[in-house]
Amino acid sequence: MAGNALNRFFGGPPGWVIVRLAVISLIVGLIFSALGISPIDIVRNFERIVRSIWNLGFEALGDLGRYFLLGAVVVIPIWLVMRLTKVGRGSE
Secondary structure (H helix, E strand, O other): OHHHHHHHHHOOOHHHHHHHHHHHHHHHHHHHHHHOOOHHHHHHHHHHHHHHHHHHHHHHHHHHHHHHHHHHHHHHHHHHHHHHHHHHHOOO
């Protein structure tokens, strides 16, 4: 029973999965080395991408705030005038 759970977790016999992962890692490592890509480059690029997405998110929130203020400058006075005219007519 424990062997089946382990096989399901690994997607096959753990020994063979480890061997396949080692071979694939070696091939990918050789390709990256030939391209001049180092592990630290991958980490730095990933960090840069996350930071860019993070900054875009807050920049989008800033844009959202500006859109809100732009609309509120028009909508709130119109709403206020409409409310005041309804109160003056007594139709609440």
